[in-house]
Amino acid sequence: xxxxxxxxxxxxxxxxxxxxxxxxxxxxxxxxxxxxxxxxxxxxxxxxxxxxxxxxxxxxxxxxxxxxxxxxxxxxxxxxxxxxxxxxxxxxxxxxxxxxxxxxxxxxxxxxxxxxxxxxxxxxxxxxxxxxxxxxxxxxxxxxxxxxxxxxxxxxxxxxxxxxxxxxxxxxxxxxxxxxxxxxxxxxxxxxxxxxxxxxxxxxxxxxxxxxxxxxxxxxxxxxxxxxxxxxxxxxxxxxxxxxxxxxxxxxxxxxxxxxxxxxxxxxxxxxxxxxxxxxxxxxxxxxxxxxxxxxxxxxxxxxxxxxxxxxxxxxxxxxxxxxxxxxxxxxxxxxxxxxxxxxxxxxxxxxxxxxxxxxxxxxxxxxxxxxxxxxxxxxxxxxxxxxxxxxxxxxxxxxxxxxxxxxxxxxxxxxxxxxxxxxxxxxxxxxxxxxxxxxxxxxxxxxxxxxxxxxxxxxxxxxxxxxxxxxxxxxxxxxxxxxxxxxxxxxxxxxxxxxxxxxxxxxxxxxxxxxxxxxxxxxxxxxxxxxxxxxxxxxxxxxxxxxxxxxxxxxxxxxxxxxxxxxxxxxxxxxxxxxxxxxxxxxxxxxxxxxxxxxxxxxxxxxxxxxxxxxxx
Numbered sequence: 001x002x003x004x005x006x007x008x009x010x011x012x013x014x015x016x017x018x019x020x021x022x023x024x025x026x027x028x029x030x031x032x033x034x035x036x037x038x039x040x041x042x043x044x045x046x047x048x049x050x051x052x053x054x055x056x057x058x059x060x061x062x063x064x065x066x067x068x069x070x071x072x073x074x075x076x077x078x079x080x081x082x083x084x085x086x087x088x089x090x091x092x093x094x095x096x097x098x099x100x101x102x103x104x105x106x107x108x109x110x111x112x113x114x115x116x117x118x119x120x121x122x123x124x125x126x127x128x129x130x131x132x133x134x135x136x137x138x139x140x141x142x143x144x145x146x147x148x149x150x151x152x153x154x155x156x157x158x159x160x161x162x163x164x165x166x167x168x169x170x171x172x173x174x175x176x177x178x179x180x181x182x183x184x185x186x187x188x189x190x191x192x193x194x195x196x197x198x199x200x201x202x203x204x205x206x207x208x209x210x211x212x213x214x215x216x217x218x219x220x221x222x223x224x225x226x227x228x229x230x231x232x233x234x235x236x237x238x239x240x241x242x243x244x245x246x247x248x249x250x251x252x253x254x255x256x257x258x259x260x261x262x263x264x265x266x267x268x269x270x271x272x273x274x275x276x277x278x279x280x281x282x283x284x285x286x287x288x289x290x291x292x293x294x295x296x297x298x299x300x301x302x303x304x305x306x307x308x309x310x311x312x313x314x315x316x317x318x319x320x321x322x323x324x325x326x327x328x329x330x331x332x333x334x335x336x337x338x339x340x341x342x343x344x345x346x347x348x349x350x351x352x353x354x355x356x357x358x359x360x361x362x363x364x365x366x367x368x369x370x371x372x373x374x375x376x377x378x379x380x381x382x383x384x385x386x387x388x389x390x391x392x393x394x395x396x397x398x399x400x401x402x403x404x405x406x407x408x409x410x411x412x413x414x415x416x417x418x419x420x421x422x423x424x425x426x427x428x429x430x431x432x433x434x435x436x437x438x439x440x441x442x443x444x445x446x447x448x449x450x451x452x453x454x455x456x457x458x459x460x461x462x463x464x465x466x467x468x469x470x471x472x473x474x475x476x477x478x479x480x481x482x483x484x485x486x487x488x489x490x491x492x493x494x495x496x497x498x499x500x501x502x503x504x505x506x507x508x509x510x511x512x513x514x515x516x517x518x519x520x521x522x523x524x525x526x527x528x529x530x531x532x533x534x535x536x537x538x539x540x541x542x543x544x545x546x547x548x549x550x551x552x553x554x555x556x557x558x559x560x561x562x563x564x565x566x567x568x569x570x571x572x573x574x575x576x577x578x579x580x581x582x583x584x585x586x587x588x589x590x591x592x593x594x595x596x597x598x599x600x601x602x603x604x605x606x607x608x609x610x611x612x613x614x615x616x617x618x
Contacts, residue, residue: 009557009614010110011119012044016550020532026107027528030056034531041557043535047107048121056106057125058294061266062140063089065293067099068108069137072118072126082116087141112613135292146285164321165342168313172252173363173381175221176244177207179236180373186233194218195234208381216311219304224258245366248343253336256312256327263305266290267298271309271320272328279306280318313339344383352415354422358387368414374400375407389423392495394430399492399499401509404431435499435507439488446481448474449491456496465494485510554612555586565593568610576610 015023032046046052057065063086070085071077079097083090090096100116103109110117118126130136135143187199195203195218204211218234221227226240243254263271270290274283284299291298309315314324323342327335347362350372358376360369361384369385375397376387397407408427411419419427437456442448449471451457461471461478469480469487480487484500488510491498500508558565567579579602581593591604 009041009044009554009561009563010112011047011107012040012557013554013613014110015043015107016040020536022105023535024528024532026105027531029106032531034527034534037531038534039553040535041553044107044119048119050121050125053108053121053125054293056108058291058297060293061290062292063095064099064102066137066140067096068103068118068122069126069140071109071116072123073137076112076115076117078115089141140292143289145289146282160316160319161321161323161342163316164313164323165339166313167311167316168252168256168323168339169248169343169363169383171217171220171311171313172248172255174207174209174213174217175224175226175255176251177209177378177381178203178217178221179226179240179244181206182227182234182236186235189229189232189234213311216307220255220259220308220311223262223308224255244370247346247366248363249336249340252312252339252343253332256314256323256335256339257332259305259308259312259314260327260332264301267302267305268328270302271305275320275325275328278318279315279320349414349416351417352411352419352423353417354420356389356423356426358389358411358415360385360387371410372414374402375410389426391426391430391433391497394427395434395495395497396492398430398434399510404428430497433497435497435501437491437496437498438501438505439484439491439498440501440503441484442477442479444479446479447484447487448480449478449487450476460491460496463494466490551606551609551612552586555583555591558612558614559583559585564615566613566615567591567593567604568612569604569608570610571608579604580615 015026018026030047031052032043037043037046057068060068066086066089067082070082077085079093079100082100083093083096086096100109104111108118108122110119126137181203185202187195187203190196194215200211200214203209203214207214209217218227224243226237226243227234228237229235243251246254260268267287270283270286271279284302287298287302288295306315306318309324313321314327315321320328323335323339326338344362346365347360348365348368350364351359351361353359357379358372363383364372364385372387375393376389377393379386379388394407404427408419408424411423436453437449437451437460439447439449449457449460451460457478460466461473466487469482469490471478471480473479488498488500500510502508555565557563562582565581565583567581569577569579571577579593579595580597581591581595581602583591583593584601585592586606589606591606591609593602593604594600595602
């Protein structure tokens, strides 16, 4: 065990007194190497290591740092004395107490007899700040915040709302498109998070969005719980299907509310206080002032959320939109109502053209869009979207269970121009050819491919795309050791009129939609819980007398580190007497220590000791 100070001994006792919930919260908020901690003394020492202290200080705002600094500059202070020392930061005593409580929850303060003091590791870290070009206590208290307010003209607000609505509508549709892409073609998740460059390029091309926009769309969708990783691949979640069935305004508010909830409290407060001014460099200057020990990390987070705010129409040209103001200062429902007024109305009918295109004159209602996507491929996605019907799209639709009459009836229902003859001809042709190639389970294992068209079957046999399947002739079939679905989708992607069949020759409906099975628990770090169990198991004695074992451990640590102890002893007449001792041994249920005030060595039964506490007073 590393050398431990009297303050660390007090901190260890304070940590042990925490209930499991508060201790677990501490272990999650402070980075601790579990393999170096076996008891509360180790934990107290680990929490005072320079790296651990530096990391937690980087997350604290200036008023909280100032509160900690004024305490670290003295031996100890009461809450009232802290408030008095803080100047304008101490005007609100409730706010001061909240800061003290937070510092206590992070094990950055020791509270004893109504007074607060800082552990040695914290005091040493703050003492070195001036040498690291970080503010002194006086500078924390006296440096004024930069001005970040810039007046906004009414005309700017109108143009801001127009641009914001356009961005919000585009992003909502692009997230929808992202989910559709990931349904059939999941992309690889990088170890550090995000999507690889090749996959980003493929998504950008298929979604018709700029490459630098893909990362933001992935962040927005993940934060909203619409995509997640399973087996290191990004896929839609089960919640994505329900989200996609909503109207555009409802989809947008789900994304915007997830953005708002994901913004850290301290950054959200900064943004909410500045909804009537430009965010830009002025807000960044304020963040530099507010988080002097964590400037880089906080600016990175701010810029990431500012990027997503722009994509979602919460801001435009660095100015919060009317919907953004409602989101940050009132409620998501009010924000949705404001944004809905600027969104284009949904349409329920389209133009089916003789050239096999389908043109939607506005944003198509979600249920109709989802059905049309089964029958036709999306060519352009905007206010007016274009879809194209093709043999392969119709074969795909029939694979998913669509029928000739069902598709014809649907197109006739939504078309303002009826079903043109070329489209009807293609429907009949696709229906006639669908299932010309069949895939099923081979009785000997693996799968088979069959077709009444021997030329087509031979074409499949020599097609280099299917070389990895090891297809070989077996009677009138081609057989492979691979499963039905793998072979089926490869044939479908190669534009063969393929259908899967069961043992009786009935066509089966297959879907390739992939859904993430990830749950919040999978991303949960269990290390803090394991360390909690380790600490609780390590505090008890062999006979289950935890208090006696803890008392012995405190005395042993004090002996090893030559610390003075204030020992409270219960006398036979129930009086409690305090001694300040320099402990020398603990054994056989007794403690021996030198009482320098009386210049005698005392031997005290452990069962009579009510409490021990490290002290510097002799």
